[in-house]
Amino acid sequence: MGFDFKFFGNMFLIVLGKLPVTLFVAITSMLIALVIGYAVDTCRRLQIPVLKQLAELYVYLVRSFPVIVIIYMIYYGTPVFFATLNDAFGLTLPESRTLINPYIFGVAALSLNSGAFLAEVIRSAMRSVGKGQTEAALSIGMTDGQVMRRIIIPQALAAAIPNLGNSFLNLIKATSLVYRVTIIDMMAVATIAAALDFRYLESYTVVAIVYWLLCVVFEKLFVVLEKSASKYKKPV
Amino acid sequence: MKQYFNPEAVLTTLERLMSALPLTLIIAAVSLAAGMLLAAPIASARMKRHSLQSWLAAFFVSFIRGTPALVQLFLIFFGLPEFLKIFGLNITGWDKRVFAAITFTLFSSAFLSEVYRSAYLAVDQGQMEAALSIGMTKFQALMRILFPQALIIALPNIGNQAIGMVKETSLMFTIGIADLMGIANRIVSDSYGLINMEAFIAVGLIYCVLCVIIGQALKLLEVTVGKWCGVRIEKPNDRRGKFASLTGFRRGADGL
Numbered sequence: 001m002g003f004d005f006k007f008f009g010n011m012f013l014i015v016l017g018k019l020p021v022t023l024f025v026a027i028t029s030m031l032i033a034l035v036i037g038y039a040v041d042t043c044r045r046l047q048i049p050v051l052k053q054l055a056e057l058y059v060y061l062v063r064s065f066p067v068i069v070i071i072y073m074i075y076y077g078t079p080v081f082f083a084t085l086n087d088a089f090g091l092t093l094p095e096s097r098t099l100i101n102p103y104i105f106g107v108a109a110l111s112l113n114s115g116a117f118l119a120e121v122i123r124s125a126m127r128s129v130g131k132g133q134t135e136a137a138l139s140i141g142m143t144d145g146q147v148m149r150r151i152i153i154p155q156a157l158a159a160a161i162p163n164l165g166n167s168f169l170n171l172i173k174a175t176s177l178v179y180r181v182t183i184i185d186m187m188a189v190a191t192i193a194a195a196l197d198f199r200y201l202e203s204y205t206v207v208a209i210v211y212w213l214l215c216v217v218f219e220k221l222f223v224v225l226e227k228s229a230s231k232y233k234k235p236v
Numbered sequence: 237m238k239q240y241f242n243p244e245a246v247l248t249t250l251e252r253l254m255s256a257l258p259l260t261l262i263i264a265a266v267s268l269a270a271g272m273l274l275a276a277p278i279a280s281a282r283m284k285r286h287s288l289q290s291w292l293a294a295f296f297v298s299f300i301r302g303t304p305a306l307v308q309l310f311l312i313f314f315g316l317p318e319f320l321k322i323f324g325l326n327i328t329g330w331d332k333r334v335f336a337a338i339t340f341t342l343f344s345s346a347f348l349s350e351v352y353r354s355a356y357l358a359v360d361q362g363q364m365e366a367a368l369s370i371g372m373t374k375f376q377a378l379m380r381i382l383f384p385q386a387l388i389i390a391l392p393n394i395g396n397q398a399i400g401m402v403k404e405t406s407l408m409f410t411i412g413i414a415d416l417m418g419i420a421n422r423i424v425s426d427s428y429g430l431i432n433m434e435a436f437i438a439v440g441l442i443y444c445v446l447c448v449i450i451g452q453a454l455k456l457l458e459v460t461v462g463k464w465c466g467v468r469i470e471k472p473n474d475r476r477g478k479f480a481s482l483t484g485f486r487r488g489a490d491g492l
Contacts, residue, residue: 187306
């Protein structure tokens, strides 16, 4: 049994058909993770008493757990969580894994995982902007919100984009694991289609090539993003 | 209120999971060691200019870094026997753990070659020129001047890769190896789905403890190597709170 090139070619269409699923999971998780990361970093920065310790515990735990462990924990834990919510608040959330939309498992797990890493990225980016700038802005009468919006965030964003890109690429690679929680993505269709003919090597090669091209494209995209975010650095 | 979550189950599953811990550690250690060795020629090939070697090495690193580890695991597991059949080698009798070790070796070698490359470039080239100009051979200059400084620069990143490698070995169960995740899944099926989340919380806690131990060991290693190389380590004033500093994660480290 050599390498079946005809099967290899056919698999491309099948696998690429599920590319939107992967992109959806990755982009949604990234957006939620950005929110989580920013919230966690804000708790740490403003030294809010209880939330700061919780935030640090969250980052520490999630960075130590492998992604697959978090995915399985959310998969098995969400029905339990919903059941306790139902008992406590009398809601009617689904209590069985088969009734819950599997995208909830995938997006929740990946955004929780990435949120911890993004918290560190955002922390280092915010700290790279000098404190003197905040003081100067406040001294000319800007409100806190204006300082954030006009001074800190643009500069922090430019500093963070390489690391954000790195995190996003890791997130895309982590989406290869969500097929285990019944999301029908590229890995799932590759496994299913391959099982018919036992042509596992050809289908996984297709998946590998698609993921690789995806990463190359996003790498270039982030380089462009970084250039446009750093425009303010041009000398006047 | 019904009880859905059984905290005692976390402790009982821990006992059963401990039996799989040596496997995870051995495969992680072997893969990291072999990867560290393999990364050196890859890094040096990448730094040659415009040659077939540098293109091959760049392609290898780009492919390994751009594809998920799970996909690489499946590629090696399903593909290596087919590939070796061309040369007439029949490896269908090989243990699955060998395939996992090969995959993680290649995986870590790609990332470590980048670490080596950045450490090499971070040492001032003028030092090498000065060393060569006073009559040292290239080998002497490399060993006495470049290597100690590059080692100090590379060590935190190598440490991060070590921690990442331990977490990456959690994927071994997908090809049927009975490691921590494999035993956790078996616990779930053995208890007919009664003990599910507790088993994975136990697995996560084991990985937590592993990361803490490795982080502390790395800190110790950095100080020891620093003393041996005669370079003083200037630690930046790091106020990250006690949880973060325990695991020894460095700034800018990323997961997976």
